Amino acid sequence: MTLDAKIPSGPIELAWDKARFDMKLVNPANKRKHSLIVVGSGLAGGAAAASLGELGYNVKCFCFQDSPRRAHSIAAQGGINAAKNYPNDGESIYRLFYDTVKGGDFRAREANVYRLAQISVHIIDQCVAQGVPFAREYGGTLTNRSFGGAQVSRTFYARGQTGQQLLLGAYQALERQVRAGTVTMIPRTEMLDLIVIDGQARGIVARNLVTGELSVHIADAVILATGGYGNVYYLSTNAKGSNVTASWRAYKRGALFANPCFTQIHPTCIPVSGDYQSKLTLMSESLRNDGRIWVPKMKGDQRSPDQIPEDERDYYLERRYPSFGNLVPRDVASRNAKAVCDEGRGVGKSGLGVYLDFFDAIARVGEKTIRERYGNLFDMYQRITDEDPYKVPMRIYPAIHYTMGGLWVDYQLQSTIPGLFVLGEANFSDHGANRLGASALMQGLSDGYFVIPYTVGNYLATNKFKKVDASHSEVQSVVAAVQQTTDKLLSIRGKRTVDSFHRELGKIVWDYCGMARTAQGLETAIGKIRALREEFWQNVTVPGSGDDLNQSLEKAGRVADFFELAELMCIDARERNESCGGHFREEYQTPDGEAQRDDERYSYVAAWGYRGPGNTPELTKEPLEFNYVHPSQRSYK
Amino acid sequence: MKLTLKIWRQKTHKDKGAFVSYTVDHVDPEMSMLECLDVLNETLTERGEEPVAFEHDCREGICGSCGFMINGVAHGPERATTVCQLTMRHFNDGQELVLEPWRAKAFPAIKDLVVDRRSFDRIIESGGYISVSTGQAPDGNTILVGKETADQAMDAAACIGCGACVAACPNAAAALFTGAKIAHLSILPQGKPERDRRALHMVAQMNAELFGNCTNIGECTGVCPKEIPLEVIATMNRDYLRASWKKREDLEATIPPATEWSANRT
Numbered sequence: 057m058t059l060d061a062k063i064p065s066g067p068i069e070l071a072w073d074k075a076r077f078d079m080k081l082v083n084p085a086n087k088r089k090h091s092l093i094v095v096g097s098g099l100a101g102g103a104a105a106a107s108l109g110e111l112g113y114n115v116k117c118f119c120f121q122d123s124p125r126r127a128h129s130i131a132a133q134g135g136i137n138a139a140k141n142y143p144n145d146g147e148s149i150y151r152l153f154y155d156t157v158k159g160g161d162f163r164a165r166e167a168n169v170y171r172l173a174q175i176s177v178h179i180i181d182q183c184v185a186q187g188v189p190f191a192r193e194y195g196g197t198l199t200n201r202s203f204g205g206a207q208v209s210r211t212f213y214a215r216g217q218t219g220q221q222l223l224l225g226a227y228q229a230l231e232r233q234v235r236a237g238t239v240t241m242i243p244r245t246e247m248l249d250l251i252v253i254d255g256q257a258r259g260i261v262a263r264n265l266v267t268g269e270l271s272v273h274i275a276d277a278v279i280l281a282t283g284g285y286g287n288v289y290y291l292s293t294n295a296k297g298s299n300v301t302a303s304w305r306a307y308k309r310g311a312l313f314a315n316p317c318f319t320q321i322h323p324t325c326i327p328v329s330g331d332y333q334s335k336l337t338l339m340s341e342s343l344r345n346d347g348r349i350w351v352p353k354m355k356g357d358q359r360s361p362d363q364i365p366e367d368e369r370d371y372y373l374e375r376r377y378p379s380f381g382n383l384v385p386r387d388v389a390s391r392n393a394k395a396v397c398d399e400g401r402g403v404g405k406s407g408l409g410v411y412l413d414f415f416d417a418i419a420r421v422g423e424k425t426i427r428e429r430y431g432n433l434f435d436m437y438q439r440i441t442d443e444d445p446y447k448v449p450m451r452i453y454p455a456i457h458y459t460m461g462g463l464w465v466d467y468q469l470q471s472t473i474p475g476l477f478v479l480g481e482a483n484f485s486d487h488g489a490n491r492l493g494a495s496a497l498m499q500g501l502s503d504g505y506f507v508i509p510y511t512v513g514n515y516l517a518t519n520k521f522k523k524v525d526a527s528h529s530e531v532q533s534v535v536a537a538v539q540q541t542t543d544k545l546l547s548i549r550g551k552r553t554v555d556s557f558h559r560e561l562g563k564i565v566w567d568y569c570g571m572a573r574t575a576q577g578l579e580t581a582i583g584k585i586r587a588l589r590e591e592f593w594q595n596v597t598v599p600g601s602g603d604d605l606n607q608s609l610e611k612a613g614r615v616a617d618f619f620e621l622a623e624l625m626c627i628d629a630r631e632r633n634e635s636c637g638g639h640f641r642e643e644y645q646t647p648d649g650e651a652q653r654d655d656e657r658y659s660y661v662a663a664w665g666y667r668g669p670g671n672t673p674e675l676t677k678e679p680l681e682f683n684y685v686h687p688s689q690r691s692y693k
Numbered sequence: 694m695k696l697t698l699k700i701w702r703q704k705t706h707k708d709k710g711a712f713v714s715y716t717v718d719h720v721d722p723e724m725s726m727l728e729c730l731d732v733l734n735e736t737l738t739e740r741g742e743e744p745v746a747f748e749h750d751c752r753e754g755i756c757g758s759c760g761f762m763i764n765g766v767a768h769g770p771e772r773a774t775t776v777c778q779l780t781m782r783h784f785n786d787g788q789e790l791v792l793e794p795w796r797a798k799a800f801p802a803i804k805d806l807v808v809d810r811r812s813f814d815r816i817i818e819s820g821g822y823i824s825v826s827t828g829q830a831p832d833g834n835t836i837l838v839g840k841e842t843a844d845q846a847m848d849a850a851a852c853i854g855c856g857a858c859v860a861a862c863p864n865a866a867a868a869l870f871t872g873a874k875i876a877h878l879s880i881l882p883q884g885k886p887e888r889d890r891r892a893l894h895m896v897a898q899m900n901a902e903l904f905g906n907c908t909n910i911g912e913c914t915g916v917c918p919k920e921i922p923l924e925v926i927a928t929m930n931r932d933y934l935r936a937s938w939k940k941r942e943d944l945e946a947t948i949p950p951a952t953e954w955s956a957n958r959t
Binding site for chain 2: 122183224228435607
């Protein structure tokens with residue numbers, strides 16, 4: 057198989073204009089005759105469903121939560137990037153593009169990233185018009201701040217709740233279309249399989265989570281905006297319901313899965329406090345703008361932080377990276393935190409933590425200003441830890457936060473299955489091996505508001521759609537397969553809970569395919585994952601029945617898919633004999649411990665194809681070309 | 694520490710519910726209320742019993758999924774805290790906690806602690822937005838919004854739609870929720886053109902749902918995890934009154950409340 061990314065020819069600045077002009081359009085009167093399915097209602101899905109509804113398409117939007125407003129985009133805190141250059145500090149579309157390609161450690165597709173940077177400016181405008189209450193200056197203009205890994209102030213924000221406000225903007229736009237009758241919103245309903253007929257994605261099979269009823273939905277195209285797969289680690293900053301099931305079922309129906317091992321560990325999360333821990337809480341990385349990260353110089357130093365004098369503290373990021381200091385990209389900050397903790401200099405009961413200290417910032421700008429900037433984050437920290445971060449330094453530790461890998465898509469955001477489009481975190485395309493802060497919101501909204509409305513139209517205008525209904529034999533066989541899996545999970549009645557399997561799986565993936573990886577460790581992990589998966593299918597217990605709300609059953613289906621994904625992540629990580637971004641192979645590092653890429657051999661996207669149960673997946677490579685930003689070793693010193 | 698959890702169990706909305714008491718040993722003070730329920734659920738599952746169904750997702754206090762009454766108080770005893778962020782250190786060894794779902798006619802029961810809050814979505818659907826389609830927006834800085842105004846709008850916009858305000862209200866009114874959205878949008882210049890229509894439509898929808906009327910008791914703001922101020926209700930009333938003085942003949946009918954769950958509806 058060869059992969060055609062369909063990147064427009066000619067200069068990168070004009071690529072998106074050219075692509076849009078080359079697209080076929082759907083006559084306005086014909087739009088309502090086309091039905092579209094959008095799975096997921098976060099920034100990408102909500103924005104897509106709303107925008108497609110506005111164009112007049114007949115849209116059905118699905119989410120597993122009780123309301124589209126719950127999607128996990130809501131939890132994003134820090135902000136959204138845009139190349140507006142309002143602060144007059146040297147920002148430009150090209151710089152945002154450059155920073156994103158470099159920050160992604162040269163494993164992203166240039167053309168997609170350039171388009172993202174171009175569109176970024178329109179996103180802010182759209183959101184402002186919707187009534188998103190971005191932070192403002194006294195004069196009424198929009199405020200910006202600098203954010204993890206950037207030397208310009210290009211981040212727009214709404215207190216520490218930017219994701220919430222942007223999502224509510226998209227949600228309100230979506231509800232407006234529900235009112236207009238162009239979008240049917242179907243909440244508490246989970247996509248469990250994809251229907252592919254004659255090589256085209258033509259619909260989904262979904263399960264109503266309240267009644268257990270399976271339903272078939274046929275459409276001319278299916279758009280997945282189902283988020284990332286960080287919950288494969290069990291402990292992550294993702295919402296408890298975030299899962300890979302929709303993407304995974306698409307993978308098993310023929311869509312390629314790209315770079316699954318590219319996962320992001322966020323440096324600033326509240327450390328784990330006990331075995332019961334169900335998830336990890338992120339503290340926005342905007343805190344690194346004012347907080348200073350340090351650990352004691354001495355191993356096993358048990359003194360309380362205020363008892364450790366200045367010259368016995370190691371501000372290790374400022375020491376190692378004088379030009380970026382505490383603002384180095386996430387992968388670098390995380391790896392360094394792990395390194396100092398591995399040396400035995402970690403803080404807190406578990407020794408897995410570093411200090412994030414606001415003492416100097418409070419002395420400089422005053423507690424009031426700090427409260428204005430981060431008040432809700434400080435309150436959240438205090439609620440969880442019972443410590444006052446205005447007085448005692450925060451303790452933080454890295455945690456899984458985002459997954460750069462996802463379903464492979466071309467420049468049109470179409471997967472390898474015609475008619476299946478993938479948006480937002482669920483696709484792989486824009487962040488390479490590491491995502492910069494405040495870029496996830498940007499990508500989700502870019503894909504949803506400004507890319508898919510064009511590209512899906514081109515697909516609809518250039519393809520024919522045979523009439524299909526639920527009685528089609530292929531539809532029937534997909535429904536039967538879904539029913540069989542559900543029945544199977546309910547019938548095992550073993551001894552172990554779904555969560556106990558998920559925890560154990562998460563520990564394996566974290567230990568061997570987390571912040572640092574080795575070929576041997578990955579081999580071990582694959583063996584362990586397979587053995588545990590086998591036990592799962594023989595010994596899991598799912599109480600209750602399939603015809604009412606059954607949260608254990610929902611979890612069981614998702615964990616079953618995580619098992620298969622976990623193995624693919626390890627296979628991908630083992631195959632990539634280099635370190636890049638969030639993928640750090642211990643065998644491949646520079647003498648001073650930085651990630652060492654191998655552009656000669658690994659400058660490609662690894663796209664994996666499913667070949668049936670028990671078979672090794674097939675690897676197809678999409679070579680990456682860098683015509684604008686020339687690969688160099690990232691240096692933040 | 695050891696706690697007794699007296700929890701409302703109800704299999705479906707058709708079944709009759711009842712309280713069942715469970716003892717949870719080894720409750721760690723650092724745990725959240727939901728983690729405490731996780732621990733109980735693991736035990737129940739291992740015994741082959743159905744775990745307690747409760748709604749949750751982000752567990753960071755922002756998605757608005759979680760929420761139930763703890764000893765008669767929505768989201769429990771801590772101010773400005775959802776149950777996912779409520780740590781067990783606020784309770785004492787040996788204490789009994791009574792957990793029950795939001796109780797309101799407009800929030801029909803689904804199972805155990807889970808209720809149907811689609812009435813909130815319908816209120817937003819009826820007019821809780823600014824009508825601007827993708828692509829129509831002018832440059833962000835052409836609309837100037839003073840810092841105080843932006844802050845005030847943000848205070849109202851912080852609502853997470855959890856439903857605690859309704860659950861705490863003796864009338865089961867949705868005035869704080871509806872008022873928060875009306876205030877957020879009508880304070881901002883972008884929201885002014887639709888101010889009247891929005892208030893009329895949203896209030897009409899709120900009245901069409903099975904919520905009660907607001908009698909200015911203030912329990913809602915007291916339990917609100919985002920501390921939405923009571924003033925938003927005054928804003929709603931003012932906007933509604935203002936709009937009602939102007940004749941309107943193009944108002945749309947309210948949305949009929951749906952109570953069934955089926956993905957096969959079109």
